[in-house]
Amino acid sequence: MLQVAFIRQNVDFVKERLGVRNFSEIGLVDTVVSLDEQRKKLQQESETSQSSVNALSKEIGQLMAKGQKEEAEAKKQQVADLKAAIGPLSTRLAAVEEELTTALLRLPNLPAAAVPRGKTPEDNVIVKEGGPMPALPAGAQPHWDLAKKYNLIDFELGNKLTGSGFPVYIDKGAKLQRALIQYFLDFNTAAGYTEIEPPILVNEASARGTGQLPDKEGQMYYVNEDNLYLIPTAEVPVTNIYRDEIVKETQLPIRMTAYTPCFRREAGSYGKDVRGLNRLHQFDKVEIVQLVDPAKSYDVLEEMVAHVERLLLSLELPYRILRLCGGDMGFTSAMTYDFEVYSAAQEKWLEVSSVSNFESFQTNRMKIRYKDGGGKTQLVHSLNGSSLALPRIVACLLETHQTAEGISLPAALHPYFKAEKI
RNA sequence: GGAGGAAUGGCAGAGCGGUCGAUUGCGGCAGUCUUGAAAACUGUUGAAGGUAACACUUCCGGGGGUUCGAAUCCCUCUUCCUCCGCCA
Numbered sequence: 001m002l003q004v005a006f007i008r009q010n011v012d013f014v015k016e017r018l019g020v021r022n023f024s025e026i027g028l029v030d031t032v033v034s035l036d037e038q039r040k041k042l043q044q045e046s047e048t049s050q051s052s053v054n055a056l057s058k059e060i061g062q063l064m065a066k067g068q069k070e071e072a073e074a075k076k077q078q079v080a081d082l083k084a085a086i087g088p089l090s091t092r093l094a095a096v097e098e099e100l101t102t103a104l105l106r107l108p109n110l111p112a113a114a115v116p117r118g119k120t121p122e123d124n125v126i127v128k129e130g131g132p133m134p135a136l137p138a139g140a141q142p143h144w145d146l147a148k149k150y151n152l153i154d155f156e157l158g159n160k161l162t163g164s165g166f167p168v169y170i171d172k173g174a175k176l177q178r179a180l181i182q183y184f185l186d187f188n189t190a191a192g193y194t195e196i197e198p199p200i201l202v203n204e205a206s207a208r209g210t211g212q213l214p215d216k217e218g219q220m221y222y223v224n225e226d227n228l229y230l231i232p233t234a235e236v237p238v239t240n241i242y243r244d245e246i247v248k249e250t251q252l253p254i255r256m257t258a259y260t261p262c263f264r265r266e267a268g269s270y271g272k273d274v275r276g277l278n279r280l281h282q283f284d285k286v287e288i289v290q291l292v293d294p295a296k297s298y299d300v301l302e303e304m305v306a307h308v309e310r311l312l313l314s315l316e317l318p319y320r321i322l323r324l325c326g327g328d329m330g331f332t333s334a335m336t337y338d339f340e341v342y343s344a345a346q347e348k349w350l351e352v353s354s355v356s357n358f359e360s361f362q363t364n365r366m367k368i369r370y371k372d373g374g375g376k377t378q379l380v381h382s383l384n385g386s387s388l389a390l391p392r393i394v395a396c397l398l399e400t401h402q403t404a405e406g407i408s409l410p411a412a413l414h415p416y417f418k419a420e421k422i
Numbered sequence: 423g424g425a426g427g428a429a430u431g432g433c434a435g436a437g438c439g440g441u442c443g444a445u446u447g448c449g450g451c452a453g454u455c456u457u458g459a460a461a462a463c464u465g466u467u468g469a470a471g472g473u474a475a476c477a478c479u480u481c482c483g484g485g486g487g488u489u490c491g492a493a494u495c496c497c498u499c500u501u502c503c504u505c506c507g508c509c510a
Contacts, residue, residue, distance in 0.1 A: 040471090040472080043479080044478090046479085047480085048478080048479090050480090051479070056491095057440075057491040058440070058441075058490095058491080059490095060491070061440040061441085061491065062440085062441090064440085064490090072490080077490095080490080246432090246468090246469085367469095367470095375451090
């Protein structure tokens with residue numbers, strides 16, 4: 001959520017930035033400013049009256065102590081009159097505040113200066129391509145066929161147990177998942193991230209904190225009985241660890257990594273895009289999250305991108321890094337890099353990581369602050385990224401490294417998989 | 423699931439319905455002393471809104487109520503502790 005004070009002072013800039021996203025409800029900015037003015041006015045009025053009430057109450061106490069009943073009664077009447085006036089004022093104030101919050105929640109984050117203009121994924125900028133492009137042998141197979149051939153994943157069994165989008169990993173398929181998770185976590189903790197195992201169900205406040213609520217409840221599985229949401233990403237519980245906290249400057253940067261299953265309803269997706277491991281309702285992911293000094297957040301963003309890139313390189317997969325254009329960025333992000341790996345058999349790029357700087361958009365909602373050198377309390381910046389989402393990595397691993405003698409795994413995985421081949 | 427008890431500032435822990443944003447201790451910060459450090463001593467130290475700066479308003483787990491006035495009384499929810507039951 002953007003800060004009202006910032007909007008108030010930078011109306012034109014805010015509108016210009018939202019334009020980079022092709023945000024259609026630019027009028028909301030003026031709405032926010034006008035509601036904020038109303039809020040201030042109403043608040044001042046009611047607080048002035050409240051101040052008089054407080055003073056009179058104090059006087060009444062003193063009069064009662066002296067036994068001056070009549071004077072006290074007269075003041076009581078004054079208080080009653082004031083309170084009668086405050087009543088409707090505070091009702092209106094509450095209504096205006098609620099409208100203001102609702103409007104604010106609908107404003108997406110402002111794209112950073114370096115974010116390219118654009119509407120669709122075609123407008124994303126390819127920053128870098130790397131990794132060896134595979135020269136696949138004749139008869140190369142897509143991952144869903146390979147998964148079947150080597151008995152790694154049973155999609156039909158998942159249909160039976162749960163429904164489509166819930167694959168069952170079996171034998172070496174299950175072992176590969178475990179090896180990847182372990183490898184990713186080790187890779188992250190070696191870089192200074194603290195490992196976290198969070199709950200995978202979160203309450204409403206947490207879902208609101210990272211921006212899943214309001215409006216995106218349809219994308220999350222919801223447990224009605226307990227009013228809890230299955231997490232769509234570890235970002236939600238992990239970032240919320242510091243919700244409503246004021247940390248010391250010396251604690252920054254806070255760096256955390258977590259493996260969790262992730263759950264996404266993704267209603268309305270059909271066809272070849274959801275074939276095999278391309279898009280699932282439940283998948284495994286290792287996430288990295290950082291809370292940092294605002295002045296350093298863009299350096300940290302680059303550092304995180306470099307970190308994820310090193311991880312991908314070690315898997316010996318063809319990849320590319322995109323800087324997302326305004327129109328393709330998530331609601332809460334100020335700048336996002338996507339990582340894609342090349343699925344040779346499908347001849348298409350698959351997103352496996354998204355690394356974003358949210359600046360103070362999430363931390364303003366969550367009230368994650370720190371005391372700077374001058375003793376001033378201010379919001380930290382939050383960032384996160386996947387390192388990595390497993391299914392598409394598995395898809396690409398199988399396809400890229402397939403040989404006539406089996407799947408030959410990259411060296412980095414040997415110690416974890418305890419074998420060089422599937 | 424059942425029965426009791428509790429929830430106060432970073433932590434610990436006071437607080438009679440009025441002068442309490444809240445005694446005190448620890449911790450933090452600054453200073454005195456010291457070559458430096460420790461100890462000791464002195465001062466300082468919650469957040470949000472608001473203001474040019476003050477003033478002022480709100481916050482003692484959340485929500486509601488009683489009262490001229492609530493951290494203090496009542497209702498309710500949540501969480502924690504103790505005991506019982508169940509249980510990976």
